[in-house]
Structures are given as structure tokens and as C-alpha cells.
Amino acid sequence: MAIFSTVMYVDDDAEDRMLFADAVKAIDGEYHLEMASDGLDALSMLKNPGAHLPSLLIVDLNMPGMGGLELIRSLKTDSRLADLPTIVFTTSGSSTDRQECARYGVEMHTKPLTFGELKQSVQKLLAYIKN
Amino acid sequence: MENNGASFERRDIFELLLESGKAIGSEIELENLVQKVTDIATGITGAKFGAFFYNVVNSSGEKYVLYTISGVPREAFSKFPMPRNTKIFDPTFQGHGTIRYDDVTSQPHYGQSAPYHGMPKGHLPVRSYLAAPVIAPGTGEVIGGLFFGHPEVGVFTERSEQLLEGIAAQAAIAMGNAKLFEEKRAAEARQKELSQQYESIFRAASDSIIIYDENGYIQEANPAASRIHGYGYEELLRMHAGMLFKNPEDFTVLKEIAFSGRQYQGVNERIKKDGTVFTAHFVGYQFIFRGKLHVLSMVRDNNSLQVQDALKRSEEFAQIITTVSPTALWMTDHNGNNIYVNQTWLDWIGGSLADHTGGGWLHAVHPDDRGPVDAQFKAVFNQRKVFNQDFRIIRRTGEVRWCSTYGTPYFSQDGSFGGFAGSLTDITERKQAEESLAGQNALINTITNNTQQAIFLLDERQFCTYMNPAAEAMTGYTLAALHEKPLHYHLRHTYPDGRHFPIEESDIDKAFATKKQIKGEGMFIRKNGDYFPVAFIASPIIRNGVAVGTLLESRDITEEKRLQQEVQIQQEKAMAYLEQKVKERTAELELMNDELLQFTSIASHDLKEPVRKVSIFSSRLKEMGLVDDPVFNQYLDNIQRSSQRIVRLIDDLLEFSRLSHTAVNTSLVDLNACIARIIYDLELAIGEKQATIEVGVLPNVEGVVHQLQQVFQNLIQNSLKFSFPERPLRISIKAEQEGNMHVITYEDNGIGFRPEYGDKIFKVFERLHGKEKYEGTGIGLAIVKKIIDRHKGSVAAIGKEGEGAQFIIRLPAT
Numbered sequence: 001m002a003i004f005s006t007v008m009y010v011d012d013d014a015e016d017r018m019l020f021a022d023a024v025k026a027i028d029g030e031y032h033l034e035m036a037s038d039g040l041d042a043l044s045m046l047k048n049p050g051a052h053l054p055s056l057l058i059v060d061l062n063m064p065g066m067g068g069l070e071l072i073r074s075l076k077t078d079s080r081l082a083d084l085p086t087i088v089f090t091t092s093g094s095s096t097d098r099q100e101c102a103r104y105g106v107e108m109h110t111k112p113l114t115f116g117e118l119k120q121s122v123q124k125l126l127a128y129i130k131n
Numbered sequence: 132m133e134n135n136g137a138s139f140e141r142r143d144i145f146e147l148l149l150e151s152g153k154a155i156g157s158e159i160e161l162e163n164l165v166q167k168v169t170d171i172a173t174g175i176t177g178a179k180f181g182a183f184f185y186n187v188v189n190s191s192g193e194k195y196v197l198y199t200i201s202g203v204p205r206e207a208f209s210k211f212p213m214p215r216n217t218k219i220f221d222p223t224f225q226g227h228g229t230i231r232y233d234d235v236t237s238q239p240h241y242g243q244s245a246p247y248h249g250m251p252k253g254h255l256p257v258r259s260y261l262a263a264p265v266i267a268p269g270t271g272e273v274i275g276g277l278f279f280g281h282p283e284v285g286v287f288t289e290r291s292e293q294l295l296e297g298i299a300a301q302a303a304i305a306m307g308n309a310k311l312f313e314e315k316r317a318a319e320a321r322q323k324e325l326s327q328q329y330e331s332i333f334r335a336a337s338d339s340i341i342i343y344d345e346n347g348y349i350q351e352a353n354p355a356a357s358r359i360h361g362y363g364y365e366e367l368l369r370m371h372a373g374m375l376f377k378n379p380e381d382f383t384v385l386k387e388i389a390f391s392g393r394q395y396q397g398v399n400e401r402i403k404k405d406g407t408v409f410t411a412h413f414v415g416y417q418f419i420f421r422g423k424l425h426v427l428s429m430v431r432d433n434n435s436l437q438v439q440d441a442l443k444r445s446e447e448f449a450q451i452i453t454t455v456s457p458t459a460l461w462m463t464d465h466n467g468n469n470i471y472v473n474q475t476w477l478d479w480i481g482g483s484l485a486d487h488t489g490g491g492w493l494h495a496v497h498p499d500d501r502g503p504v505d506a507q508f509k510a511v512f513n514q515r516k517v518f519n520q521d522f523r524i525i526r527r528t529g530e531v532r533w534c535s536t537y538g539t540p541y542f543s544q545d546g547s548f549g550g551f552a553g554s555l556t557d558i559t560e561r562k563q564a565e566e567s568l569a570g571q572n573a574l575i576n577t578i579t580n581n582t583q584q585a586i587f588l589l590d591e592r593q594f595c596t597y598m599n600p601a602a603e604a605m606t607g608y609t610l611a612a613l614h615e616k617p618l619h620y621h622l623r624h625t626y627p628d629g630r631h632f633p634i635e636e637s638d639i640d641k642a643f644a645t646k647k648q649i650k651g652e653g654m655f656i657r658k659n660g661d662y663f664p665v666a667f668i669a670s671p672i673i674r675n676g677v678a679v680g681t682l683l684e685s686r687d688i689t690e691e692k693r694l695q696q697e698v699q700i701q702q703e704k705a706m707a708y709l710e711q712k713v714k715e716r717t718a719e720l721e722l723m724n725d726e727l728l729q730f731t732s733i734a735s736h737d738l739k740e741p742v743r744k745v746s747i748f749s750s751r752l753k754e755m756g757l758v759d760d761p762v763f764n765q766y767l768d769n770i771q772r773s774s775q776r777i778v779r780l781i782d783d784l785l786e787f788s789r790l791s792h793t794a795v796n797t798s799l800v801d802l803n804a805c806i807a808r809i810i811y812d813l814e815l816a817i818g819e820k821q822a823t824i825e826v827g828v829l830p831n832v833e834g835v836v837h838q839l840q841q842v843f844q845n846l847i848q849n850s851l852k853f854s855f856p857e858r859p860l861r862i863s864i865k866a867e868q869e870g871n872m873h874v875i876t877y878e879d880n881g882i883g884f885r886p887e888y889g890d891k892i893f894k895v896f897e898r899l900h901g902k903e904k905y906e907g908t909g910i911g912l913a914i915v916k917k918i919i920d921r922h923k924g925s926v927a928a929i930g931k932e933g934e935g936a937q938f939i940i941r942l943p944a945t
Binding site for chain 2: 013015019061062091092093094095096098099102111112113114115116118120
């Protein structure tokens with residue numbers, strides 16, 4: 001079972017969650033995907049002591065309740081989660097958001113506009129997983 | 132016979148000595164005397180040759196020895212040092228009596244003395260030797276020695292010895308006489324030299340030296356005295372020394388001091404012949420002259436160069452000086468009869484001294500003044516008082532001039548009254564000035580009495596000595612009420628806050644001390660105690676370089692102040708209103724900005740989100756390939772392209788508007804890293820276009836990382852967009868430093884643009900190409916320009932249509 005890396009994708013948009021999963025499937029990625037619908041949801045999953053930590057956390061920025069940056073900030077205060085590899089994947093293309101992410105040492109990728117591009121993006125994102 | 136022979140010999144000696152005595156005693160010149168002594172002694176002693184060595188003291192007190200020779204030429208001894216210091220001569224020079232040897236060479240001490248040990252080679256042969264000292268009578272001092280020789284043995288006898296001793300005694304006396312004579316002659320010469328020296332000093336001195344007698348009459352004067360006082364030598368010798376003083380009383384006092392045996396010195400004013408008054412530094416003391424008591428008075432020549440310079444000028448100039456000179460001098464005898472007038476008076480009136488002696492001078496006085504002047508003079512003369520009067524005289528030209536005379540009595544040494552002496556000054560100009568001054572004063576009075584400006588005159592104590600009606604009206608005081616203390620203590624004794632206001636702190640009163648005009652504002656206190664503001668000008672009144680008072684002009688500025696304050700209040704109100712408005716407006720704008728940012732933020736996400744979905748799902752539809760109809764697929768592409776355009780438009784607009792509003796933190800940015808990141812991000816598109824990007828070594832610049840990244844991203848995206856499909860795209864980015872700027876040249880070989888669009892290209896929504904052909908929002912380059920501007924740099928675009936575009940970016944070097 002442990003041969004597949006676990007990737008947690010946090011996004012409030014159900015369509016985006018579906019598209020992400022489709023894209024992973026389309027590129028024949030053998031990953032174990034965990035989905036969370038917002039920051040709080042993700043945090044409670046990650047803080048569960050029995051949970052197996054994902055190899056990569058992909059987070060949307062604009063989410064109701066707890067947004068992406070807020071989630072990242074919370075992770076940094078938890079020694080177990082502080083070093084979790086995290087990437088922001090958002091609709092925003094704004095350099096201000098990019099800068100904001102950089103402050104937390106997190107890279108920001110913009111969600112693409114075609115499914116073809118999305119597949120390329122997902123490939124890029126998953127490449128962050130350390131083998 | 133023997134006795135007879137002996138007595139004959141004695142008589143012979145006596146007679147011979149009598150003869151020699153006559154001959155020697157008649158000679159008073161030392162040089163002749165010693166020669167005569169030597170000759171006579173050589174003759175009567177029977178010597179072949181003789182010598183006389185004698186001591187001389189010169190005028191400097193140095194002793195040395197001279198000698199005379201007889202019987203042989205002087206040259207016979209000239210080779211040897213004279214006198215030779217030998218054992219043979221020693222007893223004689225020491226005064227040990229007469230020495231006689233029949234054969235000097237057989238003497239035991241002969242030949243003992245170095246360097247010759249006997250007579251030197253070439254010396255005259257001597258066998259018989261006779262020598263005697265010459266000793267001054269009274270003192271016993273050896274003044275010389277007489278030495279005689281003969282080549283044969285035993286020539287000198289006892290007779291020779293006696294004769295020599297007699298002659299030596301006669302020589303001693305004669306030499307004493309000659310010496311006295313010589314001294315007397317030297318003393319006389321010295322005396323003469325000294326008096327010649329005194330004479331030359333007297334004549335050459337640049338200071339005036341005048342010798343006057345006990346009555347004050349000048350007896351001797353040097354050329355400097357003539358030069359300094361302007362009188363000729365002969366003139367001076369006829370003058371009374373008091374005439375050289377501006378105030379003859381000064382002279383009387385000085386003369387008395389000198390004759391009391393004390394020296395006097397000091398400074399006072401003297402009058403030259405031309406009437407010029409000058410300040411003289413003088414010394415005087417009692418002095419015996421021609422056997423009688425006199426006074427020698429010296430006046431220092433303060434400006435001899437100036438005087439010489441004046442003398443050099445033409446006679447005409449000298450004439451002008453005497454003509455315009457304001458001072459004439461006069462002097463009377465003890466009866467009041469005039470005995471002297473100076474050249475100036477004669478130049479004025481004409482005629483000779485004789486015409487003005489006695490009462491003659493009165494004819495020069497204007498007929499209307501003559502009577503009163505005469506009466507006044509007689510009155511003061513009898514009372515020995517000062518004669519001081521203004522009157523008119525008639526000059527020889529017929530011109531009537533005003534004069535002022537000042538005369539005082541003078542006294543001789545014995546206290547007897549000598550007469551009156553005085554000066555006469557032309558005061559016509561002064562009189563005229565006084566008259567015109569009276570006119571001016573009237574004018575000034577009119578002004579001061581009518582001006583609204585308050586005018587005060589303060590004396591050197593800062594007391595008020597004059598105030599005009601405006602000053603009275605302003606302060607409520609009259610002049611009489613201000614007399615007991617400085618004006619300051621009437622008008623400014625207390626600060627408005629109740630503190631004492633000492634005069635030392637007053638700016639008005641500094642005008643006097645600093646001799647500078649002082650302008651200012653301050654508070655005055657009215658007689659009734661009210662304070663009121665004034666503007667003032669305090670000007671020092673300066674006479675002959677000395678501040679003698681202050682002119683204070685002042686003006687009540689209550690009304691001005693009130694107006695000023697009112698204006699100020701109005702201005703402040705206006706300013707406050709304006710500030711309030713600006714604040715309100717700023718707050719409004721800030722609010723609007725916040726709203727705008729909020730809006731753009733919402734737009735970026737909420738607006739984009741659905742559009743993105745439209746795009747991505749249409750792309751999925753197409754990918755699914757459900758409908759095999761080219762038109763269907765074409766429409767899907769159209770949906771996709773339009774929605775993508777909307778997303779980009781939103782992104783770019785958002786970015787552009789954020790650039791203006793967001794404060795950012797700068798850091799040192801490595802442009803090489805920036806470009807590398809962009810190339811990584813755009814890998815796909817770059818690959819599609821088969822583009823090559825050459826990047827040179829780029830600098831580090833101070834800036835905002837993501838903004839600078841945006842600049843190059845936009846440029847590269849632009850190049851990718853505007854490239855020829857059939858020509859592989861080549862992009863080059865190079866940098867070099869020019870002064871304190873980095874110049875980054877970005878170049879591509881794309882479609883380029885027309886050169887005239889260089890500026891237009893940076894404007895928002897400015898599109899040079901149709902959007903059908905090239906995608907884009909038209910905001911990319913506007914963002915580039917805005918970012919570069921915000922980094923204090925510049926960007927310029929150079930285009931060549933069909934060949935490529937070049938962007939030159941300048942950024943400050945750190």
C-alpha cells in the first residue's frame with residue numbers, strides 16, 4: 001500500500017476537486033488523493049494524530065472559513081506539520097498573492113484555463129513530491 | 132789746571148746745555164722736538180749716531196713707541212724691529228740711570244738676547260755705547276730713552292754722560308709742554324667739531340627748534356621751524372613765540388613752566404603763517420644761549436612729507452591757501468596799539484604792516500561795526516579779559532566778510548602786562564550757513580510739527596531733548612515731563628507681561644552704542660499707562676565720528692496690528708477649512724480606494740472563477756471528441772478563446788491597479804534568477820515557438836522581486852505572441868552599466884512595430900495589432916512601464932516593423 005504517495009488537495013470548489021482528480025487520472029498518476037473542502041477541514045484531518053501525513057499538500061487560496069494562507073500559517077505553528085511540502089494552486093494570477101505565498105516559503109501556481117494545461121500543471125505539481 | 136780744566140769743562144757743559152735748552156724749549160711740536168733733541172745730543176756727545184725712542188699715547192688711549200735717528204739715514208735701522216727689546220736697552224727703558232760702555236761687545240750681557248745674540252747682520256757697528264732715560268718730572272714716568280753709539284772703542288766720556296743727562300732733562304720738560312700744547316689743540320678741535328655737529332643737527336632736524344628769550348621773542352630757529360610754521364628765518368627772528376600758538380595763553384603758561392626750570396611737553400594747537408591750525412606735539416626746556424637763560428622749544432614734525440608735498444605745489448596754490456585761509460593774527464603792545472598782523476591779514480586787507488599798526492587796523496573793519504568793535508576792545512583790554520567778537524571787515528577787493536576774533540592778554544616773565552595777542556577767523560561761510568540753517572530749521576520745524584510720525588531727539592544719556600507734536604499726541608507727555616530720566620523709563624519701563632524692562636535690553640537705545648540705525652517694533656506705554664504697539668527707527672546722531680544722540684521716529688501701529696491680526700485669523704480660518712476639506716476628501720478617497728481594492732480582489736477570484744470553468748469545461752468537451760463536426764469544435768474553440776481573454780484581462784487590470792496602491796518592500800533582486808524562473812514558467816510556450824533566449828550577465832538591482840519578474844515575463848510573453856510563425860524567435864537580454872544606471876537591452880526578432888509607436892505602446896488598452904490576429908489585453912507593456920517607473924527607472928521601445936522590437940530598460944545601480 002505504501003508504494004503510492006499520498007497527495008492532499010484542499011479546495012472549496014467541488015468542480016475543481018473533480019477536475020484535479022480527473023487530471024491526475026488522465027496522466028496515469030499513481031497517487032493516493034485526499035480531498036479537503038476548506039482550510040479547517042484540512043487542518044482537522046492533518047492534526048489527527050493517527051493520520052498518515054501526505055507527501056504533498058496542494059492548497060487553494062480563496063476559501064470560505066479558513067483560506068489557504070491561513071491554513072499554511074497554522075501549519076507553521078505545529079512542529080509536526082511545519083515542514084510539510086505545500087504548494088498553492090489558485091485561480092489568482094496576481095503577483096501580490098504570489099509575493100504573499102513566497103513569504104511563507106510556498107510556491108504559487110495559477111489554475112489553467114484548459115484541461116490540457118491542467119494536466120501539465122498537475123504533472124508539474126506532483127513533481128514536487130520527494131522520492 | 133785740572134781744576135781749571137774741570138771748571139772749564141763744567142762751564143762748557145753749562146753753556147752747551149743753555150744753548151740746547153733754548154733750542155729745545157722753543158719747539159712745541161713733538162715731532163720736531165724729538166728730532167732736535169736727538170740731533171743736538173748726537174752732536175754734543177760726540178756720537179757717530181744716536182736714536183731717541185719715546186712713548187706716545189694716541190687719542191684712543193693706545194700706547195706705542197716712536198723713534199728718531201740722527202747721524203745715519205733712518206733706513207739704516209728700518210730693517211729691524213724698533214726698539215729692539217734687548218738686555219742692553221732694558222735698564223734704560225726701566226729708568227735705571229745713564230749707561231756708558233767703552234766697548235759694548237765686551238759686556239757680559241751682550242749677545243744674550245734672541246734672536247740675533249748681538250747686533251744683527253747689517254746693523255751699524257757699535258763699540259762705544261751711551262744711553263739715558265727720559266723721565267717725566269713730577270710723575271717719574273719713563274717717557275723714552277736716548278741711545279748713542281760709535282764704531283770705535285772708548286769714545287764717550289763722563290762729559291758726554293753729563294751733557295746727555297742735561298739734554299734728557301730738558302727733553303722731558305719740553306715733551307711735557309708739547310704734550311700739554313697738543314692736548315689743548317685737540318680739545319679746541321673737539322670743541323669746534325662738537326659745535327659744528329650741534330649746528331648741523333640743529334639745521335638738519337626735521338622737528339621745529341625755536342629758541343626764545345625771557346620775553347618770548349625768538350632768537351634762533353632752525354629751517355624746520357620755518358617750514359613747519361611757514362615763516363621765513365628772518366621773520367621768525369622778529370617774532371614773538373606766542374604768535375605760533377592758536378591760543379596765546381598756552382604759550383604764556385608754557386613759558387612760565389620753562390623759566391621755572393622744569394621741562395614741559397604736550398600737545399596743543401599752533402597756527403602757521405597761512406593761518407592753518409595744526410596739532411603740535413612739543414617739548415620745551417630752559418637753555419643757556421649766548422650766556423643768558425632762554426627756552427628751547429621743539430615741535431615734532433608730524434607730517435613733514437605732507438608739508439614737503441605741499442611746498443612742491445605751485446606758488447599759485449600757496450597764494451590760494453593764504454587767500455582762503457580763515458585765520459589772521461594780531462598782537463598789541465601794552466597800550467593796546469597794534470604792533471603785528473600776519474601775512475594773512477595783509478593778504479586780506481592789503482597794505483603793509485605799518486598801515487595796520489597802532490589803530491590802523493580799525494580801518495579794515497566795516498564802518499557799521501567799527502565803533503562797537505573799538506569800544507569792546509578797549510573795554511576788555513582795560514579789564515585784561517578775553518576779546519571775542521564777530522564783526523565784518525572789508526577786504527582789499529571790496530568784499531565784505533564776517534570775522535570772528537579771539538584775543539587774550541599776554542604777560543612777560545616778570546609778570547608785567549605785555550599786550551593782547553589773538554587770531555581772526557573768517558566765518559563768512561559759517562554765518563551764511565547759519566542763515567541758511569535758520570531757513571532749513573524753519574522747514575524742518577514745519578515738517579516735524581506737521582508729520583504724523585512721532586519724532587524724539589535723545590541726548591547721549593538717552594534723555595529726551597525734543598519731541599514733536601505728534602510725539603506728544605502719541606505718548607500724552609510733554610517734553611517738560613520727560614526731563615528727569617531717560618526716555619526709555621517713561622515709554623518702555625515695563626514689559627507688557629509686567630517684568631521690569633531695563634534700558635540695557637532696549638533695542639532703541641542700542642542705536643547710540645552701536646552707531647547703527649535700528650528698525651523694529653515694540654510696545655510703548657502712554658502717560659495713562661496704556662500699552663500700544665509701535666514701529667520705530669532709531670538713528671544715531673553722529674558728529675565728528677562720535678555718537679552724540681539718537682533720533683527716534685515712531686508710529687502707532689495699533690490699527691495696522693489689528694488689521695494684520697484680522698487677516699491672520701481669516702487666513703488661519705481659511706487654512707483650517709481647507710485642511711478639513713482635504714482630510715475629508717482624503718478619507719473619502721481612501722475609502723474609495725479600499726472599496727476598489729476589495730472590488731478588484733473579488734473580481735480577481737469571483738469573476739474569474741466561472742469564466743475559467745467555462746474555458747476548462749469547453750476544453751474538456753472538445754477533448755472528449757463527442758461530436759465529430761468541425762463547426763462544433765470551432766465554436767468550442769471560440770468559447771475557450773473568449774473566456775481566456777476575459778481571464779487575462781481581469782488578471783492584467785487587477786495587476787495594473789494594484790501597482791498604484793500597494794506599498795511594497797524592496798530587496799536586492801538578482802535579475803538572472805528572475806529570468807531563469809520565467810523561462811521555467813514559460814517552458815511550454817517557448818518550446819512551441821522554438822524560441823531561443825540568450826541571456827547575458829545581468830546585474831542585481833534594488834527592487835520588488837515579483838514586479839521585476841513581471842516585467843520580463845510580460846516582455847517575453849509579448850515576444851512569444853508577436854513573433855513570425857515561419858521565423859524561429861530569438862530573444863536577447865543583455866546589460867551594461869552607464870554611470871549610475873544599469874542599461875538592460877531586451878531585443879527580439881518578432882514582427883516589431885512602426886518606430887512612431889514607441890510611446891503609444893506603453894498605454895493601457897493600446898493595441899497596435901488586431902486582437903483577431905494576436906491575443907492580448909493591451910495592458911502588459913503598460914504594467915512594464917509602471918513597474919519600471921516605480922523603480923525610478925525608465926523604459927523606451929524602439930521598433931522596426933517586420934524586423935523586431937527593442938526595449939531599453941534603465942534601472943538605478945545600487
